[in-house]
Amino acid sequence: MNTLVTLTDEQSMIADAVADLTAEYDHDYWQTCCREGHFVDELWAELGELGFLGIAVPEKYGGEEMGIPALATLIETFAAHGVPLLAFLSTTTMAPLPIIEYGSDNLKNRFLPGIASGDLRFAFAITEPHSGTNASRIRTSATRDGDEYVVNGEKTYITDAAGADYIQLVTRTTPYEDVANENPYHGGTLLVVDTDADGIETSPLDVSIPEPSGQYTVHFDDVRVPVNNRIGREDAGFSHVFSALNPERVVTAALAVGLGRFVIEKGADYANDREIFDAPTGSYQGVQHPLAGAKVAVEQAALTLQTAAAAHEAGQRNAAAAANVAKYAASEAADKAMDAAVQALGGNAFSHDYPLAALRDWTRFLRIAPVNNEMVLNYVGENLLDLPRSY
Known part of the structure; x- marks a missing residue:
């Protein structure tokens, strides 16, 4: 395309x-x-x-x-x-x-x-039933016992938890209540946990988004993890995780741009083939213009994605801002593209004989995960507009 x-x-x-x-x-x-x-x-x-x-x-x-x-x-x-x-x-x-x-x-x-x-697959686990965006308030604990940590807690919406060989797990070695008034992100510890360890139980989540990896809730009951499976320093795990957040924003933007391209192509193909009143539906501006507008938005997002990826690779100071802007622009553009494509296909957009039906929730999902777009706007407001913290 x-x-x-x-x-x-x-x-x-x-x-x-x-x-x-x-x-x-x-x-x-x-x-x-x-x-x-x-x-x-x-x-x-x-x-x-x-x-x-x-x-x-x-x-x-x-x-x-x-x-x-x-x-x-x-x-x-x-x-x-x-x-x-x-x-x-x-x-x-x-x-x-x-x-x-x-x-x-x-x-x-x-x-x-x-x-x-490809011999090892990893899941990444930070989200909990009572802590999502407010990640500092996770409750999953890792208590030191000699050369091991004993892990207890629960994670949810964990991609590929049942199929992964290991879970990269964000825990607390210092409770939130002990550090909340000073540095709420102190006390996190990042561990690599073998999914075959005793005390791990995974439960599939029934979600509307089709995905080969699946989504799971994972329970940890006195799971023993060797201390040498700790990534970095004890109590510094949040900072270690945050180092990967900008790349995560970039690759999420890439996923959204790709989906935007796919659904626009399917919408345009259908609008070229489907004839109403002796002409292809794509010849009518009511169908053509929404697809064209979505195409503009996806191309803008793609250019922003390239800028963000290059900024991260070069270690530029604006890399975090560029990654957040790219994630926002791409996910919004992908959802706009889906809406235009659905309108172009009409009723067939809801038929599983056509590809849009399996992907409709995907583009909406990317506006809230792995970080919701409202939090991205908070970042932009504070860091690019010098506005006061809003939450």
């Missing part, structure tokens, strides 16, 4: 390779995995063989070390072919980045090669 974005040679190579992969692992394949409740195992294995799961992993640990712009291209291109995968966010982004920056040599050697090869 036509785009205003100019890709680097590296990004073009990734986009072409994904296009080749999706000739076999296409939207229908993705839908089948969703319906049958199993992971995209065959696709994941090929991605590992091609090195794409290790795009962000250093070469010394078996990765490609291409950086966040390349990872964003991978995720965007898959979504643009109707194959959105939340496992990309957990296994290729949130899992390796804190380990790369803060993990011990032991952790890097144990986990990064497996992430890069």
